[in-house]
Amino acid sequence: MLALVKTKKGPGNLELMEMPEPKPQAGEVLIRVHVCGVCGTDIHVLHDRFPYWPPVILGHEFAGEIVEIGADVNNFKVGDRVVGEPHTQACGKCTLCRTGNIQICPMKRSPGWGIHGGMAPFLKMPEMLLHKIPENISWEEAALIEPLANTVHDIIERAKIYAGDFVSITGPGPIGLLAALVCKAAGARGVMLIGTGQDEAIRLKKARELGIDRVINLEREDPVQAALEMTDGAGIDLAIDASGAAPAIALAVELIRKKGRICAIGLTSRDKIEFPWDKAMFKVADLFFNLSTSYTSWETSIRLVASGRIQLKPLISHARPLSEWESVFKAIEELKVIKAVLLP
Ligand SMILES: [Zn+2]
Numbered sequence: 001m002l003a004l005v006k007t008k009k010g011p012g013n014l015e016l017m018e019m020p021e022p023k024p025q026a027g028e029v030l031i032r033v034h035v036c037g038v039c040g041t042d043i044h045v046l047h048d049r050f051p052y053w054p055p056v057i058l059g060h061e062f063a064g065e066i067v068e069i070g071a072d073v074n075n076f077k078v079g080d081r082v083v084g085e086p087h088t089q090a091c092g093k094c095t096l097c098r099t100g101n102i103q104i105c106p107m108k109r110s111p112g113w114g115i116h117g118g119m120a121p122f123l124k125m126p127e128m129l130l131h132k133i134p135e136n137i138s139w140e141e142a143a144l145i146e147p148l149a150n151t152v153h154d155i156i157e158r159a160k161i162y163a164g165d166f167v168s169i170t171g172p173g174p175i176g177l178l179a180a181l182v183c184k185a186a187g188a189r190g191v192m193l194i195g196t197g198q199d200e201a202i203r204l205k206k207a208r209e210l211g212i213d214r215v216i217n218l219e220r221e222d223p224v225q226a227a228l229e230m231t232d233g234a235g236i237d238l239a240i241d242a243s244g245a246a247p248a249i250a251l252a253v254e255l256i257r258k259k260g261r262i263c264a265i266g267l268t269s270r271d272k273i274e275f276p277w278d279k280a281m282f283k284v285a286d287l288f289f290n291l292s293t294s295y296t297s298w299e300t301s302i303r304l305v306a307s308g309r310i311q312l313k314p315l316i317s318h319a320r321p322l323s324e325w326e327s328v329f330k331a332i333e334e335l336k337v338i339k340a341v342l343l344p
């Protein structure tokens with residue numbers, strides 16, 4: 001089968017090449033991949049900025065149909081439409097696994113960097129990580145359940161958004177836009193999305209089309225002033241950072257009210273950043289760090305999309321055959337993409 005493979009260590013070394021079809025073992029299923037989303041992680045692996053074990057097929061945001069089941073598969077059958085949590089090779093035995101935190105098990109190696117992923121016609125997965133997708137969710141939308149589950153886990157389950165909250169989001173990439181949709185679905189009273197001049201043409205335009213309450217271009221408007229206007233002088237209840245940019249994280253402390261919360265979604269890719277510690281202390285702020293997804297965040301995400309409370313279609317700007325991966329990756333790096341999916 002023709003798959004997109006990171007062939008060896010170093011920047012580049014990504015090739016569409018023939019790979020053997022996977023064979024499902026006991027407890028596993030074989031999935032015919034219909035769609036696989038392109039994530040920041042895939043771009044980081046391309047440039048050698050994320051751990052990976054080559055040769056490895058990229059892609060963890062897959063959606064597909066089960067075409068074969070291995071021995072001892074009990075809850076899934078051929079023909080089921082599925083997506084899957086990328087927590088493969090979690091040990092199931094350590095304290096984290098036993099306390100329901102398999103997503104941060106030290107043994108975990110996900111499809112797309114640790115083991116073969118979904119940028120190929122077929123992928124094998126353990127049944128214990130799968131979730132069924134109802135008929136009214138399209139394949140393209142299903143491929144976005146994984147990034148959506150990240151934002152649901154971080155914002156609803158960890159930072160505990162309340163109905164009526166005023167929310168700010170820094171970073172209008174796909175995760176920032178999904179975060180805005182989650183906040184609206186969770187009953188936020190006002191959502192402010194903040195980006196820079198380079199986001200104006202595509203991402204901030206999309207945010208305005210999506211009906212986000214306040215869309216701020218940092219080069220034109222002062223976000224602190226806008227936050228005070230939106231909240232009648234009170235300040236933001238929950239500031240979400242989906243950028244990983246140090247100035248945006250510092251801005252979150254400025255934006256929140258006393259006893260406000262900060263939800264960190266973006267990685268900074270640095271050892272240290274400057275943080276206004278005393279200001280956060282005087283505000284008695286809560287700061288939530290996050291990584292990956294929980295079982296419940298996948299089920300919540302599927303329900304939010306299936307019920308129409310979250311519309312994913314407007315976020316999919318590119319759906320292209322796998323053979324066009326190179327131009328799609330390039331467009332993502334040039335910020336010309338909202339969210340891209342590949343069709344193996
Ligand atoms: Zn992802």
Ligand SMILES: [Zn+2]
Pocket residue numbers: 090091092093094095096097098102105106107
């Ligand atoms: Zn474990």
